Amino acid sequence: MTWLLPRILTTLLAMVVGGVAGTFVQRRDAVVLGAMLGCALVLGAIAVRDTVRGYGLLGWLRGSQEGEAPRHVGLWGELAYRIERSIRLREQQAQAERNRLTQFLAAIEASPNGVMLLDAGDQIEWCNSLAADHFSLDPQRDRRQPITNLVRAPAFVAYLQAGRFDEAVEVPDPRSKRELSVLVREYDEGQKLVLSQDITERERSDGMRRDFVANVSHEIRTPLTVLSGFIETMANLPLTEVERKRVLVLMAQQADRMGTLVADLLILAQLEGSPRPTADRWVALKPLLDRVAVDAKALSAGRHTLVFPADTGLQVAGAQEELFSAISNLVGNAVRYTPDGGTIKVSCDVQADGAGVIAVTDTGPGIAREHLPRLTERFYRVDGSRSRDTGGTGLGLAIVKHVAQRHGGELDIQSEVGKGSVFRLVLPAVRLRGAAALPAATLPAAGQTAAADSALAS
Numbered sequence: 033m034t035w036l037l038p039r040i041l042t043t044l045l046a047m048v049v050g051g052v053a054g055t056f057v058q059r060r061d062a063v064v065l066g067a068m069l070g071c072a073l074v075l076g077a078i079a080v081r082d083t084v085r086g087y088g089l090l091g092w093l094r095g096s097q098e099g100e101a102p103r104h105v106g107l108w109g110e111l112a113y114r115i116e117r118s119i120r121l122r123e124q125q126a127q128a129e130r131n132r133l134t135q136f137l138a139a140i141e142a143s144p145n146g147v148m149l150l151d152a153g154d155q156i157e158w159c160n161s162l163a164a165d166h167f168s169l170d171p172q173r174d175r176r177q178p179i180t181n182l183v184r185a186p187a188f189v190a191y192l193q194a195g196r197f198d199e200a201v202e203v204p205d206p207r208s209k210r211e212l213s214v215l216v217r218e219y220d221e222g223q224k225l226v227l228s229q230d231i232t233e234r235e236r237s238d239g240m241r242r243d244f245v246a247n248v249s250h251e252i253r254t255p256l257t258v259l260s261g262f263i264e265t266m267a268n269l270p271l272t273e274v275e276r277k278r279v280l281v282l283m284a285q286q287a288d289r290m291g292t293l294v295a296d297l298l299i300l301a302q303l304e305g306s307p308r309p310t311a312d313r314w315v316a317l318k319p320l321l322d323r324v325a326v327d328a329k330a331l332s333a334g335r336h337t338l339v340f341p342a343d344t345g346l347q348v349a350g351a352q353e354e355l356f357s358a359i360s361n362l363v364g365n366a367v368r369y370t371p372d373g374g375t376i377k378v379s380c381d382v383q384a385d386g387a388g389v390i391a392v393t394d395t396g397p398g399i400a401r402e403h404l405p406r407l408t409e410r411f412y413r414v415d416g417s418r419s420r421d422t423g424g425t426g427l428g429l430a431i432v433k434h435v436a437q438r439h440g441g442e443l444d445i446q447s448e449v450g451k452g453s454v455f456r457l458v459l460p461a462v463r464l465r466g467a468a469a470l471p472a473a474t475l476p477a478a479g480q481t482a483a484a485d486s487a488l489a490s
């Protein structure tokens with residue numbers, strides 16, 4: 033009210049001045065008239081000044097209010113100051129709200145889930161880019177569109193229409209071969225928060241795990257059934273000594289088969305569950321290949337020509353038993369699948385880029401092109417009965433691939449039906465040493481050179 037006092041004082045002063053001036057006029061009521069005139073003049077001046085200042089402030093308010101409000105003293109000054117301050121305060125609050133909203137949206141944008149907001153009529157209010165990707169939406173163009181016009185997957189539409197949102201629904205998309213898990217939560221008055229998650233990978237690995245368990249069960253059940261049959265036979269039938277021995281041999285074979293399967297499963301589990309082999313443990317290849325050669329000779333029992341390289345001095349940084357398991361799986365396969373009289377050649381070479389290649393070449397039946405990409409899948413067999421008859425578990429190449437990858441390398445398979453196969457275990461240069469000692473060409477073991485080379489050349 034500090035602005036009111038000067039106005040009252042000025043008016044009173046004008047009245048006094050008007051009254052004093054009236055004393056100079058020779059009329060009875062001149063003093064009163066002078067005082068009233070002074071009062072009217074001051075009030076009029078104040079009204080004119082207020083109108084001018086009021087319009088100035090109104091002009092500023094009608095404009096963008098970017099500059100300062102008109103600066104005056106008194107009533108209009110205080111009014112302008114308070115209005116401007118309240119506007120600036122609101123602007124700051126709105127800016128803070130906008131910043132908070134931007135941060136909030138950025139956080140939702142970074143969410144690993146798709147997030148979409150629907151209004152009470154199921155029209156899209158907002159969605160993050162992941163939700164847009166999941167439902168093939170355009171966040172700008174599709175705003176305010178009913179979601180069911182754009183996402184027509186029957187499972188999703190039925191879920192939304194049923195209105196029971198206690199559990200998520202799985203929504204397959206045959207076009208993109210993707211599977212989404214969608215969960216809706218209602219809030220406010222019928223508005224909905226739609227959370228979506230791409231579960232394609234999870235479903236795939238769940239499927240793989242289910243297949244794996246089914247395969248393992250199947251592989252174990254077969255020898256188990258045979259064993260049970262033999263046990264029943266022995267328990268119920270009087271067998272001659274010869275028959276008894278034959279049945280025992282067959283039972284031992286089935287038990288061995290189960291044993292081999294369990295051993296391979298354990299190797300795979302160990303490969304998956306242990307850290308990658310460090311690159312500071314050097315394994316000499318020669319003794320490793322000697323061990324493989326002993327096993328291969330026993331398995332082949334003289335039916336094949338086996339060629340192993342001379343000592344190359346080559347060493348590989350890695351896990352000795354894993355490398356042994358990988359190479360002996362490749363050589364074992366070559367022996368098992370190559371018909372009698374065939375040749376199996378093992379070689380160690382260093383490529384121009386420094387990578388080491390341990391190759392197992394055979395003169396076996398070869399493998400048709402369409403099978404090659406699937407050979408390293410667990411339990412994948414080209415010829416199931418041939419594999420089982422020769423003691424295969426269907427896990428050998430899966431183990432080799434794992435070992436190669438754990439050593440930073442890869443398994444390369446080249447094969448053609450009727451022309452044999454080459455399985456190459458390629459190891460990176462950083463895991464090799466002693467390559468200088470490598471002879472230019474791989475030397476076959478003494479006494480086997482000519483036969484092997486001619487067989488491989490043919």
Ligand code: ADP
Pocket residue numbers: 361365366369370394396397398399407408412413414415419420423424425426427428429430453
């Ligand atoms: P298995 O225990 O059945 O041999 P692997 O994983 O070692 O399982 O091999 C997968 C399949 O690849 C085999 O069943 C066989 O059909 C094929 N295979 C592997 N090595 C050879 C080879 N040297 N020659 C022909 N076929 C092969």
